[in-house]
Amino acid sequence: MGPTRLRTLLAVSLAATLFTAACGGSGDARDTASGEPVHGGTLTFYDPIQYAAWVPTASIWSNSNVAGNVAERLIWQDPKTGDFKAWLAQSWEISADKLSYTFKLRPGVTFSNGDPLDAETVKLNFDQHGSGDEKLGIPKDSFWTDYAGTDVVDAQTVRVRITKPNAAFLQILSNYRASSILGKPFLKLDLAGQGQLTNWVGTGPFTVEKVAGTTGVTLKRRDDYNWAPEGSAHQGKAYLERIVYQSVPEAGTRVGALQSGEAQISRNIAPYDEQTIVDGGGSVIGIPVQGEVNSLKIQLDTDAPTRDVQVRLALQAATDRTEINKTVLSPNYPIPSSALVKGTPFRGDASSYLAYDLAKATSLLEAAGWKAGADGVRVKDGKRLEFEIWVAPYYQVAQAVLELLQAQWKKAGVDLRIRSASQAEYTAAEAAAAKATDDDWTFEQGQTSTAEANVLRVSLGAGRYNALRFLTPDPTLESLLDAQAVTFDPAERKAAIQKVEDRIFEQAYIIPLYDETQVFGLAPSVHGFATESTGRTWLYDTWLDK
């Protein structure tokens, strides 16, 4: 099931996508929900990944479609507007120095074991996220920085303190990966105990009924649930009685099962399968995942020609994102025009940097001394303008996109060589390249999802993930990234993010490919489908017609 099969699929995909594009976009079930919602029924959800790694402070994205329906946060971020709404906290206040956040908890909220939600429990949760617990083997949560502590003001009031102002802190408190509130019995468990979903005690509209290894999870509705986020379509218990999550790695099975009625929702639908689902009476929903766009991040710790900003700008100009969208993706994927995905709060505009201009690319390369060689590939000082790139195994469409990019860059005289590998090989090679400085790992395809513009600081900041692998940080970029994080006025914040984007693209640090998008296939019986702010399912308002 290696590259050969993928390539065959890609050939089919090309034809199918063109067809899809010609037929226009697909429906949005959130708008087409018809009739009165009904309670009851079991929804089966097919997901390509295995469910593992449940430790809340060291979570990974793969569990996200399950976790958010079991555990909840103090505040809810509206996926459409990015605004923060009341949830487990009914109100909150931020101190004038932006260093302490006081939350008034919603009364009457209980965990699935019957324990009431109180300030003490919230503190225990945040202490584990903010500081970790070495004795229990619980690592500190990397989303949490500059944590000073949490005070129990009274049973229903809790104050969280940080040491440095952070405009993105409220978003962290609303993030499903960073701030889920779990019950006391769970927090006493060590790493092995917290790693098991069956131990999760949450306040969510669903509870864990059954876990089948890493390949299946069954959630059951909590009938006494009555604290849905402000602005939800309804209150009280969820409509669905049960949700059965099943790990199904075969893309064909995920599509076929929607048609045969075995599954009602399938996640990760390939562009070439979208039309099949629509033809079968279902619908396809693409949800842009707020956060960074999916891009090639230039790895600045190599000796590659990309150390020269002129070469980076040339590669940027040689990249035709519209063609990528039309040829190997679908209208469900927005064409990138920023470092951030469409809909991300405070997103800037970088469209002027991202226009396709082959002539500009050619002249930039000429000026940088890269002259056309005998075989069409440019040469400088006897060195060919060639790069190697590894296909990131996490993205369904990565290989197809890179193959098209290869053809686009070839027109500018750049030779891009694509390497496909298993996930294990990829991560091992990636880790090795991260340590070495003389490697060929020139580009890394990736993105981080967070519905907050500060994700750029988390990802690109030299002191954080350092995704650009700066050996010496770019002081201009660093100061702009830091400045936006302490700017609280919305208009000023937007301007501050625009400055960050300008710096990123003047230096062509990243080459955006497409807006990261979660594509779901829905059976005709599904109504009221919704996700939280980063495209992970929130099935509280979802219902099935009989």
Add this chain to the structure above:
Amino acid sequence: MRRYLIRRLGQALLVLWAAYSLSFALLSALPGDAISNRIASPDSGLTAESGAVLLRYYGLDQPLWEQYLRGIARAARGDLGLSLHTAQPVQDLLADTLPSTLALTGLALMVGILLAAVIALAVNYLPSARLRGLFAGAPSLFASVPTFVVGILALQYLSFTAGLIPSVDDGSLTALLAPAVTLGLVIAAPLAQVFGASIRTTRSQPFVHVLHAKGAGEGYIFRKDVFRNSSLPVLTLLGLAFGELIAGSVVTESVFARDGVGNLVVGAVNTQDLPVVQGVVLLSTTTYVLVNLAVDVACPFIDPRVLVGVTS
């Protein structure tokens, strides 16, 4: 016989130790481990500081030889360590997934043996030469079509088109049938070939001609003499086919999205979850060794001549 058994058990322990050490060496030779790779990957959101807590918790900060010695001492007590990915004890993960895999491989084994027996008998006893030829071609067909192709075709036609079987495991017997047949085909091929050939050889032996001359019918001769005489190579092969079953279950469980040891190891390999991979290696080695031991012990009962060289 007792000395033979003790010697075989000693060998089995040696094989287990070798499997553990070899897999440890091979997996340690890969750059990084599940946690270091997560720290290095910008997608994972695990900082070096948080990762260090995990590395200490798992003991991955210790020198390799110490990890090896501790690991082997723990394994001897039946403690296979914690998964680096899910943090669950490896023996729990194995215990959770084993029943499903046993059901699959058990049924597949039965399907395989049944198919092999039918083919072997048909190839030898069918009256029409054309039909015999048809059956003779079956094993090569089974062996040459990859498991995942059969699996995907079965899903497409039996599940999505005809709606006869569920496409994923829902716990029912029908859900087990398609993957078991898919897997059964793989091991039916060599078994049918060997059993068929073995029957043919036995039937051409002089003693069978004598039985014929005495007036015994084909059915009587098969039941009384040919079957027992021709089953020894099949039994030996069955032990080896068990390895095939374990390997085949990895692909089959993936295609049919079944929870099981195969699926567990796919996930573990993808995330470089060393303790889980090692746990599965140990489990399959143990099973393989035990099955082959059982086969070796059973052989003398079927054909006492096997023991001639051992007991003298």
